[in-house]
Amino acid sequence: MTQRHHLKGSRDTTREPFVAYVRVSTYYEEKISDEIQRTAIKAWSERNNKEIVHWIEDLDVSGRLLKRRIAEGLRWVEEGQARGIAVWRYSRFGRSRRGNALNLARLEAAGGTLESATEAADTRTPFGRFQQGISLKFAEYESDLIGQSWAETREHRRSAGLPAIGGKRWGYIWHRRRTDEEAGVIHREWYEPDDLSRVVTDLHERIADGESMASVTGWLGSRGYIGTKGKPWLQSGLSRYMDSGFAAGWIRYHPDDCDCPPKDPDSTAARGALCANRMWVPAAHEPIVPEDVWEAYKKKREQARNTPSGNRKPAYALSGNMRCGRCGNTASAAGGATYGAGKVLIKKPGYMFRCSKMKDNKTCDGVYILRTVAEAAVLDRLAELAEAIETEAAGIPQQRREEPDTPRQRLTAARQRHRERLAEIQQQLDRQTDLLTRGVIPEDSYTRERDRLMAEQTGVAAELAELEQRTDEEEARPADYLPVIRGLLDRWEVTPVETRRSMLRTVLRGVWAYPKSTAPDGSEIPAYAVAVAVWEDEPTLLGPRAAA
Numbered sequence: 001m002t003q004r005h006h007l008k009g010s011r012d013t014t015r016e017p018f019v020a021y022v023r024v025s026t027y028y029e030e031k032i033s034d035e036i037q038r039t040a041i042k043a044w045s046e047r048n049n050k051e052i053v054h055w056i057e058d059l060d061v062s063g064r065l066l067k068r069r070i071a072e073g074l075r076w077v078e079e080g081q082a083r084g085i086a087v088w089r090y091s092r093f094g095r096s097r098r099g100n101a102l103n104l105a106r107l108e109a110a111g112g113t114l115e116s117a118t119e120a121a122d123t124r125t126p127f128g129r130f131q132q133g134i135s136l137k138f139a140e141y142e143s144d145l146i147g148q149s150w151a152e153t154r155e156h157r158r159s160a161g162l163p164a165i166g167g168k169r170w171g172y173i174w175h176r177r178r179t180d181e182e183a184g185v186i187h188r189e190w191y192e193p194d195d196l197s198r199v200v201t202d203l204h205e206r207i208a209d210g211e212s213m214a215s216v217t218g219w220l221g222s223r224g225y226i227g228t229k230g231k232p233w234l235q236s237g238l239s240r241y242m243d244s245g246f247a248a249g250w251i252r253y254h255p256d257d258c259d260c261p262p263k264d265p266d267s268t269a270a271r272g273a274l275c276a277n278r279m280w281v282p283a284a285h286e287p288i289v290p291e292d293v294w295e296a297y298k299k300k301r302e303q304a305r306n307t308p309s310g311n312r313k314p315a316y317a318l319s320g321n322m323r324c325g326r327c328g329n330t331a332s333a334a335g336g337a338t339y340g341a342g343k344v345l346i347k348k349p350g351y352m353f354r355c356s357k358m359k360d361n362k363t364c365d366g367v368y369i370l371r372t373v374a375e376a377a378v379l380d381r382l383a384e385l386a387e388a389i390e391t392e393a394a395g396i397p398q399q400r401r402e403e404p405d406t407p408r409q410r411l412t413a414a415r416q417r418h419r420e421r422l423a424e425i426q427q428q429l430d431r432q433t434d435l436l437t438r439g440v441i442p443e444d445s446y447t448r449e450r451d452r453l454m455a456e457q458t459g460v461a462a463e464l465a466e467l468e469q470r471t472d473e474e475e476a477r478p479a480d481y482l483p484v485i486r487g488l489l490d491r492w493e494v495t496p497v498e499t500r501r502s503m504l505r506t507v508l509r510g511v512w513a514y515p516k517s518t519a520p521d522g523s524e525i526p527a528y529a530v531a532v533a534v535w536e537d538e539p540t541l542l543g544p545r546a547a548a
Contacts, residue, residue, distance in 0.1 A: 014049075015045075015049050015050055015051040016049070016050050016051065016083045016084075017050070017051050017052075017053040017081065017082045017083055018045065018050050018051065018052055018053065018082055018083060018084050018085065018086045018115065019052075019053065019054045019055075019056060019073040019076045019077070019082045019084070019085050019086070020038070020041045020045075020052045020054070020055050020056065020085075020086050020087075021056045021058075021069075021070055021073050021085050021086070021087050021092060021093070022034045022037045022038060022041070022055065022056065022057045022058070022087075022088070022092070023037075023057075023058040023059075023068070023070075023087075023092045024037075024057075024058070024059045034057060034059060036088070037087075037088035037092065037117075038055070040088050040117040040118055041086050041087070041088060041117045043117070044086060044115070044117035044118075045086065048115075050086070050115075052086065053076075053081065053082055054073075054076055054081075054082065056069050056070070056072050056073050057069070058070070068094070070085075070093065070094065070103055071103075073085045074103060074106050074107055074110070074112075077107060077110045077111075077112035078106075078110040078112075082112070083112060083113065084107070084112040084113035084114060084115055085107065085112065085113075085114055085115070086115045086116075086117060087114070087115070087116055087117065088116070088117050088118060089116055089117075089118055089119055090114070090116050090119060093114060102465040102466075105458070105461050105462045105465050106462045106465055106466060108458055108462070109458055109459045109461070109462030109463070110462075158251065158253055158281065160188075160284060161251070161281075161282065161283045161284025161285070162189060162251070162283070162284060163246065163251050163283070164251075166189060167228075168228035169191060169228065169246055169247075170196060170200065170227060170228055170241060170247075171193060171194065171196045171197045171199070171200035171247055171288055172191040172192060172193055172194060172197070172285065172288075173191070173192045173193075173194045174189075174191055175187070175189060175190050175191070175192060176189055177189040190284065190285060191285035191286075192285075192286075193286055193288050196225075197247075197288040198288075199225065200247045200288055200289065201247075201288055201289050201290075201293070203216050203220075203238075203242065204242065204247065204248075204289045204293050204294065204297045205293055207242070207297050207300055207301070208293055208296035208297045208299075208300055210300065213235055213238065213239055213242075213304075214235055214359070214360075216238070217233055217234070217235040217238050217360050217361070218359060218360060218361075220232070220233045220238070220361070221233060221360055221361030221362050221363075222362065227241075232360070232361030232362075232363050233360070233361060234356075234357075234360050234361065235356075235360055242297070243301060245280050245294065246283070246285075247287065247288050247289045248287050248288075248289040248290075248291065248293075248294035248297075249282065249283050249285065249286070249287030249289075250280040250281065250282065250283055250287075250294075251280070251281055251283045252278060252279070252280055253278070253279050253280070253281045254275055254278045254279075258275060260275040315333070315349075315350055315497060316333050316350050316371060316497065316501075317375065317378075317497055317500040317501050317504060318353070318371070318374055318375060318378065318501070318504070318511055319332075319333055319501060320501065320505070321501070321504055321505060321508060321510055321511050322353045322374065322510070322511050322513060322529075323510045323511065323512045323513065324355035324356075324357065324358075324364060324366060324367050324512075324513060325367055325512045325513050325514035325515065325530070325539070325541060325542055326355065326364050326365060326366060326367060326514075326515070326541060326542045326543060326544050326545075326546075327355065327357055327363075327364040327366075327541065327543075327544040328512075328538075328541050329355060329356050329357045329364065330355075330356045331353040331354060331355050331356065331367065331369075331513055332353065332354065332356050332359070333350045333352075333353055333371065334350075334351065334352055334353065334354045334359075335347060335348060335349045335350065335351055336348040336351030336352060350371055351370065351371060352368050352369060352370050352371055353367075353368075353369050353371060353374060353513060354366060354367065354368050354369075355367050357544070363544060364544040364545075365515075365544065365545055365546045366515075367513045367514060367515040367527060368515070368527065369513040369515075369527040369528075369529060370527075373526075373527065373528070373529065374511060374513060374529040377511070377528065377529035377530070377531060378504070378508070378511060378529070378531045379488075379489065379492065381530075381531035382485050382488055382489055382507070382531070383489060385478070385481075385485055385507075385533060386482060386485045386486060386489065388478075389478050389479055389481075389482050389485075390482070392478075392479075393479055393482075411467065414467055415464065415467050418460055418463055418464040418467060419464065421460050422457065422460055422461065422464070425453050425456060425457045425460065426457075428449075428453055429450065429453050429454070429457075432446055432449050432450055432453070433446075477535075478533070478535055481506070481507050481533075481534075484503050484506060484507050485507060487503065488500065488503055488504070488507075506534075507533060507534065508531055508532060508533060508534065509532045509533065509534050509536065509538060510531075510532055510538070511529050511530070511531045511532070512529065512530045512532065512538075512539050513527065513528075513529045514527060514528055514529070514530065514542065515527055515542075515546075
């Protein structure tokens with residue numbers, strides 16, 4: 001007779017609930033479509049009397065990343081809403097040694113199981129767990145092998161004068177490598193200049209002549225030019241493209257055997273992005289930017305990087321913290337001007353903040369807000385936070401036992417307590433084994449105590465694994481920020497701008513600016529700002545376009 005399960009937040013059911021996790025890799029060789037994975041998991045659930053209560057998808061995500069949506073599935077199991085996680089193959093669960101160990105320990109500590117729709121392994125038995133472990137280890141091996149193959153492929157492409165990764169490039173038509181079976185000819189991959197090449201050349205010349213990157217980005221947006229992904233250019237993307245030197249007939253090369261630090265698996269930044277050993281090598285395609293223009297462009301860009309300016313060295317406390325309340329993109333400082341007595345033009349640098357998307361490519365209706373209004377809103381919000389924290393602290397009885405003062409100290413102390421408990425459990429297990437071998441206790445007593453200790457050991461190990469992944473910011477409490485908030489309020493005017501900005505970034509998630517609007521009674525609501533603390537959720541956005 002099938003047992004009926006009672007899960008938190010769900011109705012009675014005769015089928016065990018499972019979360020299905022679908023991951024499509026970034027590697028072309030193993031891009032098993034999400035539909036194939038879904039079909040296999042659905043068939044598995046029908047065969048085994050399971051019910052898929054929630055689907056989680058990570059599309060075009062490497063299994064080496066630790067920060068994936070698999071954590072969402074783990075929470076479903078921990079909260080009692082599912083019995084386990086189902087995947088197409090164990091390799092979909094992950095390909096990182098550390099990530100697999102941490103996530104599997106967390107899953108088992110919650111009493112959940114990991115099931116594969118295409119690999120039969122009864123993980124309730126020692127041999128089944130051995131099979132699962134071998135499958136996960138083989139997935140790691142395959143990942144390492146794929147990485148090595150890609151390194152060899154990149155080296156081969158570079159030796160042929162091609163970029164490390166093929167794809168569309170602005171200003172060029174990309175001709176893929178193809179085989180003509182009838183003629184018995186293999187057509188090589190190459191890049192052919194297209195009608196946009198003259199625009200690319202013009203952009204480099206304008207920068208070489210002293211025009212700013214922001215100016216040429218705005219020019220592209222105002223004339224409807226889009227990038228290779230079909231979206232309007234942003235200043236950051238245009239800078240990366242032009243700085244790459246591709247249009248001048250160069251490709252950037254970073255040796256795979258370079259001794260620079262390894263790539264952060266959770267970062268999108270390339271390993272050689274900041275490496276001094278990176279170089280340009282001649283490419284096989286036809287350049288569309290003359291060499292003298294390219295050299296002048298590089299010189300101007302280098303001057304811009306090395307010259308301190310209001311844009312490169314933040315001149316205002318809220319620089320980098322402001323967000324557009326419509327689209328969520330950054331809002332940058334902008335100047336204003338007015339005419340005084342005698343029609344004398346008076347410039348006002350940093351007079352306001354405005355949406356960067358509105359400035360760069362007009363894809364958002366954006367927002368304008370006076371800098372003084374935004375700063376006043378921040379100070380008011382800091383005063384509210386300080387009062388709320390102090391009121392809450394006054395109602396909490398003082399603890400006699402001294403506790404760590406900072407998030408880092410608390411996190412370190414918690415990790416140390418778990419490590420010490422794991423050591424104690426291991427000593428107790430060793431002692432039980434010793435008592436059994438000397439005949440002091442019977443085998444059934446030993447088995448019960450061993451099972452209890454091992455269950456506790458699994459739980460403590462899972463908690464420690466979660467603590468190892470936590471950051472100081474996640475461990476912080478509002479009261480930890482009170483000294484910083486009080487320091488800002490008491491010494492705002494005398495504190496240097498850079499220090500103010502740095503302190504604000506530790507306390508605030510950001511400051512969202514909302515445009516002026518009309519109230520139901522017809523009165524005008526001026527533009528306003530909402531400062532959000534790091535422990536609070538982000539506010540709701542209005543959408544990039546205003547209602548018609």
